Amino acid sequence: MTGHRFTIHRVAAMLGKEFLQMRRDRMTIGMLIGIPLMQLFLFGYAINMVPRHLPTVIVVSDPGPFADSMIAGLNNSSYFAIVKATASRPEARQMLAENRVAFAIEIPANFSRDLVRGAAPNLLVEADATDPAAGSYATSAVLGLATTALRDDLVGPLAARAAQPAAFNVVVHNLYNPEANTQYNVVPGLLGIILTMTMVMATSIVLTRERERGTYENLLAMPTRPFEIMVGKITPNIFVGAFQAALILSVARLVFHVPMIGSYGLLVFAGTVFITALLAVGYTISTIATNQMQAMQMTFFFFMPSILLSGFAFPFRGMPEWAQWVGEVLPITHYLRIVRGILLKGNGMVEIWPDIWPMILFLFAAGTIAVLRFRQTLD
Amino acid sequence: MAIDVHKLTKHFGKKIAVNGIDIAIPEGQVWGFLGPNGSGKTTTIRMLCGLLTADAGDGTCLGYDFRTQTDEIKRETGYMTQKFSFWEDLSIRENLEFVARVYGLPNRRQLVDATLEKLGLTKRQKQLAGELSGGWKQRLALAACTLHSPRLLLLDEPTAGVDPKARRDFWNEIHALASEGITVLVSTHYMDEAERCDQIVFISAGNLVARGTVADIIKQSGLITFTIAGDNVRPLVDKLKGQPGVQSVAFFGALLHISGYDRSLLERALAPFRSDPKLVIKETEASLEDVFIQLQETTAKDSTGVPR
Numbered sequence A: 001m002t003g004h005r006f007t008i009h010r011v012a013a014m015l016g017k018e019f020l021q022m023r024r025d026r027m028t029i030g031m032l033i034g035i036p037l038m039q040l041f042l043f044g045y046a047i048n049m050v051p052r053h054l055p056t057v058i059v060v061s062d063p064g065p066f067a068d069s070m071i072a073g074l075n076n077s078s079y080f081a082i083v084k085a086t087a088s089r090p091e092a093r094q095m096l097a098e099n100r101v102a103f104a105i106e107i108p109a110n111f112s113r114d115l116v117r118g119a120a121p122n123l124l125v126e127a128d129a130t131d132p133a134a135g136s137y138a139t140s141a142v143l144g145l146a147t148t149a150l151r152d153d154l155v156g157p158l159a160a161r162a163a164q165p166a167a168f169n170v171v172v173h174n175l176y177n178p179e180a181n182t183q184y185n186v187v188p189g190l191l192g193i194i195l196t197m198t199m200v201m202a203t204s205i206v207l208t209r210e211r212e213r214g215t216y217e218n219l220l221a222m223p224t225r226p227f228e229i230m231v232g233k234i235t236p237n238i239f240v241g242a243f244q245a246a247l248i249l250s251v252a253r254l255v256f257h258v259p260m261i262g263s264y265g266l267l268v269f270a271g272t273v274f275i276t277a278l279l280a281v282g283y284t285i286s287t288i289a290t291n292q293m294q295a296m297q298m299t300f301f302f303f304m305p306s307i308l309l310s311g312f313a314f315p316f317r318g319m320p321e322w323a324q325w326v327g328e329v330l331p332i333t334h335y336l337r338i339v340r341g342i343l344l345k346g347n348g349m350v351e352i353w354p355d356i357w358p359m360i361l362f363l364f365a366a367g368t369i370a371v372l373r374f375r376q377t378l379d
Numbered sequence B: 001m002a003i004d005v006h007k008l009t010k011h012f013g014k015k016i017a018v019n020g021i022d023i024a025i026p027e028g029q030v031w032g033f034l035g036p037n038g039s040g041k042t043t044t045i046r047m048l049c050g051l052l053t054a055d056a057g058d059g060t061c062l063g064y065d066f067r068t069q070t071d072e073i074k075r076e077t078g079y080m081t082q083k084f085s086f087w088e089d090l091s092i093r094e095n096l097e098f099v100a101r102v103y104g105l106p107n108r109r110q111l112v113d114a115t116l117e118k119l120g121l122t123k124r125q126k127q128l129a130g131e132l133s134g135g136w137k138q139r140l141a142l143a144a145c146t147l148h149s150p151r152l153l154l155l156d157e158p159t160a161g162v163d164p165k166a167r168r169d170f171w172n173e174i175h176a177l178a179s180e181g182i183t184v185l186v187s188t189h190y191m192d193e194a195e196r197c198d199q200i201v202f203i204s205a206g207n208l209v210a211r212g213t214v215a216d217i218i219k220q221s222g223l224i225t226f227t228i229a230g231d232n233v234r235p236l237v238d239k240l241k242g243q244p245g246v247q248s249v250a251f252f253g254a255l256l257h258i259s260g261y262d263r264s265l266l267e268r269a270l271a272p273f274r275s276d277p278k279l280v281i282k283e284t285e286a287s288l289e290d291v292f293i294q295l296q297e298t299t300a301k302d303s304t305g306v307p308r
Helices: A008-024 A026-046 A065-076 A089-097 A111-117 A132-148 A156-162 A182-204 A206-213 A215-221 A226-254 A264-288 A292-308 A321-329 A331-345 A349-373 B041-048 B070-075 B092-102 B108-119 B134-145 B164-179 B191-195 B214-221 B236-240 B263-274 B288-302
Strands: A054-060 A080-086 A103-107 A122-128 A169-175 B003-012 B015-025 B030-034 B056-061 B077-080 B152-156 B183-187 B199-204 B207-212 B224-230 B248-252 B255-260 B279-284
Touching (some): A026 A292, A054 A065, A054 A132, A065 A132, A080 A089, A080 A132, A089 A103, A089 A331, A103 A132, A122 A132, A132 A169, A182 A226, A182 A331, A206 A264, A226 A264, A226 A349, A264 A331, A264 A349, A321 A331, A321 A349, A331 A349, B003 B041, B015 B041, B015 B183, B015 B199, B015 B207, B041 B152, B041 B183, B077 B134, B092 B108, B092 B134, B108 B134, B134 B164, B164 B183, B191 B288, B199 B214, B214 B288, B224 B263, B236 B263, B255 B263, B255 B288
Parallel strands (some): A054 A080, A122 A169, B030 B183, B030 B199, B077 B152, B152 B183
Antiparallel strands (some): A103 A122, B003 B056, B199 B207, B224 B255, B224 B279, B248 B255
């Protein structure tokens, strides 16, 4: 009598059945292989905690003999990539605001004269500190430059200036976030991450659920158009997303004391574009996934790069070019820049526009795919 | 003609699900759609209401081209799916309200009130549809898919898993609708339901096998049926099966039915049992079920499709 005991043949029967079912679910197996591979490549290749070649604008208020050497020295340090030399401070500020550069380094007026006189002039370094971690290595590198950059110039009569103490001082301004408070970076970033996760997940099951329950056939048998179904399915989640965003921003403001310099209206506008783009992704997943488990896996497949390649978890500029390109496609990358720009830099429409249109483009692409993928028949 | 389609064809991959079927149903009639499981009934119904695109075939449904004017057809057709497909997490009333809004029906509140009253669900209108029993779900589904006063009703095995009383009520409702001029195409496995239809279409493995009234189909079949009654008829099944001329051997209640086309061969097969005093062998008129089992067995042997 083996009926009430543990028997190996029943375990074997169960095992056999589970393996058979697992083998039939191709999508799950694909994801089980695909997700670890993606993680390996993203963590292995794309992440670099010490970003180099950070775009830098140099403000040359003193086009003296040392300016060229400074530029060469900065470039050689490999931490900086001088993208522009300008004489205009406002222009440099604008480039910082628009996130086109991470640093503005100014060679102030009379730099050469003061240096020759031994008056130890100041080299001004303005760092975009909205992501304090990203620029910290470069900031320390520029301090080292004080002693090395001009070594070749300070010869002959100027040899005395090459000696200690340094011939010039480096003054670093942590722009937008003077105390280099990482919460100012992380909390607005979390806004994007939380929205990405919840919005895509919530939408990814809307059609899948109808299909699983058999109500999809009924919906299609009635005179509803694909676009009508999509708008009806997506709109409630826009409100959920708006509520979430308001909640997170309130906590950011009241608990973490994240500054709020720019306009709330602009934040709402950018948030709406972002949320709608995410919902279009979720809806596209929903037209593909045959069950809710698959929908979750595909959501995760979208969520991973959103965390890793957006500049949320790791410095965006530290990633190799291909990873940056992938990052540029993701709406969250642009949304993070916009949110940090509005909250910390007080950016207006002009400054955020370069990050608004890629999100709109993404929204249209994802929306088109979703509508095209939507089958009005059961074929 | 409410439905008038020719050479309706649908493949799924290499398998042919519906193979060039012609169906013509005059308005206001109730037609039964019969055939074994997987014979293509659901596929045909889905093509008629635009849920599946036909690979070939042409014709009209309610006067609209069934291939291109699916929106128009949907607006005037009620389709009741095989599995309950209303929203189980919505209340009875909410389901009806939703349907009324999708079709843009005027006087929604009054219409839903009247429908609930007619269904006898006014008191339970706030109950979730998922909590209803099978019979009530079926009544709700029928009410919901006739809410927009369709001219055509497509019912896919509407009475599967429903008790006999609910089944009879359901059919009374169908006939009431037909007398109002609605055309009904209903697929079923129940012979008593098939006999209530004006005409019957029988398909097997995607092919149209028979069409006509019940009497026509029985007559056309040319089937001769004998019944055997007695105390111990069960062992006879194996003895009679496979005998020359014996097409089918099956129990109908306690009676054993033996059918075939050739009277002399049948008589020869039955001869050894004539002498047994405990057995009563009689000739009878073939029933619809005899004919269908016969049709199903012969077409299954002919078809190269998937065995079922």
